[in-house]
Amino acid sequence: MKVMKAIIGKYNSISLIIRILCGLVLGAVLGLFAPGLPVIGLLGDLFVGALKAVAPVLVFVLVVSALTQGMNKLDRRFGTVICLYIVSTLLASVVAVIGSFIFPQTIKLAETAQADVIPTGIVEVLRNLLLDMVSNPLSAIVEGRYVGVLFWAAVLGIALKGIANETTKQMLSHIADAISLSVRWIINLAPFGIMGLVFKNVSSEGLSIFTDYGKLLGLLVGCMLTVALVVDPLIAWIALRRNPYPLVFKCLRESGLTAFFTRSSAANIPVNMALCEKLGLDRDMYSVSIPLGATINMDGAAITIAVMTLAAANTVGVAVDLPSALILSFLSTIGACGASGVAGGSLLLIPLACSLFGISQDIAMQVVAVGFIIGVVQDSVETALNSSGDVMFAATAEYRQWLREGKELPDFLGGKKKSGK
Numbered sequence: 519m520k521v522m523k524a525i526i527g528k529y530n531s532i533s534l535i536i537r538i539l540c541g542l543v544l545g546a547v548l549g550l551f552a553p554g555l556p557v558i559g560l561l562g563d564l565f566v567g568a569l570k571a572v573a574p575v576l577v578f579v580l581v582v583s584a585l586t587q588g589m590n591k592l593d594r595r596f597g598t599v600i601c602l603y604i605v606s607t608l609l610a611s612v613v614a615v616i617g618s619f620i621f622p623q624t625i626k627l628a629e630t631a632q633a634d635v636i637p638t639g640i641v642e643v644l645r646n647l648l649l650d651m652v653s654n655p656l657s658a659i660v661e662g663r664y665v666g667v668l669f670w671a672a673v674l675g676i677a678l679k680g681i682a683n684e685t686t687k688q689m690l691s692h693i694a695d696a697i698s699l700s701v702r703w704i705i706n707l708a709p710f711g712i713m714g715l716v717f718k719n720v721s722s723e724g725l726s727i728f729t730d731y732g733k734l735l736g737l738l739v740g741c742m743l744t745v746a747l748v749v750d751p752l753i754a755w756i757a758l759r760r761n762p763y764p765l766v767f768k769c770l771r772e773s774g775l776t777a778f779f780t781r782s783s784a785a786n787i788p789v790n791m792a793l794c795e796k797l798g799l800d801r802d803m804y805s806v807s808i809p810l811g812a813t814i815n816m817d818g819a820a821i822t823i824a825v826m827t828l829a830a831a832n833t834v835g836v837a838v839d840l841p842s843a844l845i846l847s848f849l850s851t852i853g854a855c856g857a858s859g860v861a862g863g864s865l866l867l868i869p870l871a872c873s874l875f876g877i878s879q880d881i882a883m884q885v886v887a888v889g890f891i892i893g894v895v896q897d898s899v900e901t902a903l904n905s906s907g908d909v910m911f912a913a914t915a916e917y918r919q920w921l922r923e924g925k926e927l928p929d930f931l932g933g934k935k936k937s938g939k
Contacts, residue, residue, distance in 0.1 A: 541709035549720025565711020580805035585675025614824035777905035811908030816854035818900025819864035
């Protein structure tokens with residue numbers, strides 16, 4: 519027993535990031551030299567499954583608890599967060615359009631992809647979002663439909679605010695704390711999960727995606743890195759007037775890294791919650807803004823929709839002028855915000871964007887199939903960008919309020935600086 523405690527103590531004493539990197543390297547080595555060990559891949563499935571299972575419950579309980587304790591804490595910071603999410607997604611789609619004009623791509627078409635749900639217009643995308651809002655709350659939690667989870671949590675929280683006594687509020691707070699602790703236990707095992715996920719990818723995926731679709735993949739990843747390292751930091755600098763890169767790199771390292779391998783914004787919500795707590799943010803704020811960001815802060819999805827659509831247009835010989843490309847940027851932004859409510863994610867919104875240029879459904883679905891082929895890299899980078907941005911903008915909004923109030927910022931952002939008001 520003492521030996522086990524000593525091992526656990528030693529394990530916990532090592533930085534989580536270092537442990538994750540060790541798991542990454544070990545998973546890659548095992549995937550290359552011992553691919554016939556399915557039990558290793560099972561660790562990754564268990565990790566992602568646990569995160570996906572607990573995330574909807576965590577979101578629901580935290581939002582209900584936050585709103586029950588007092589809605590007055592959802593001040594101008596909340597409006598700032600929403601504004602940052604939308605502006606970032608729009609600028610991401612503009613970057614994708616510019617990148618596609620500078621480096622035009624064509625696609626080697628694959629087999630036609632099949633899908634159960636394909637939106638045919640923006641109206642249908644918005645309709646899906648509204649229907650998800652009023653879906654059965656239990657099924658929303660079970661199926662991880664966060665629009666519904668957020669809506670019903672908000673309804674219940676607002677209702678309880680007016681009738682709950684202190685005992686009820688304390689009970690909700692304790693439940694939220696218990697689930698948050700359970701999440702921390704799961705996140706502490708992330709190195710084993712990352713090892714399993716890397717092992718699974720390395721042992722099963724070939725390198726053809728880097729040769730057959732390398733240029734297209736390079737454009738997608740390049741646009742996403744531009745947004746992550748230039749556009750989003752610029753937005754944060756405008757809001758804070760501070761060097762944003764310590765915050766950017768912290769979010770990429772501690773949120774983007776796990777999101778890259780889990781390839782699920784929903785699964786990464788608990789990781790982001792833990793990071794927000796580490797950054798000293800107000801839980802009443804981030805318990806609402808983080809799951810909201812997983813729904814509407816979709817920079818990577820907007821980039822994917824725009825780049826793949828313009829590549830399809832180039833492939834079939836459709837000339838796209840600048841005004842049409844700008845319309846595509848707005849369409850990609852709206853579609854990306856609705857991606858989480860559509861089966862299949864951002865890829866299944868490509869036919870919707872292709873319809874803007876008269877590209878047939880058959881061609882568009884072949885483009886979707888190419889998206890699935892390169893998705894092992896594209897989707898990983900997209901999720902890392904989306905998820906790390908959720909935390910970065912939640913922190914930016916919070917720290918902006920701190921500056922307004924003359925509070926001291928964290929040391930990594932340079933400490934105190936008054937706003938001049």
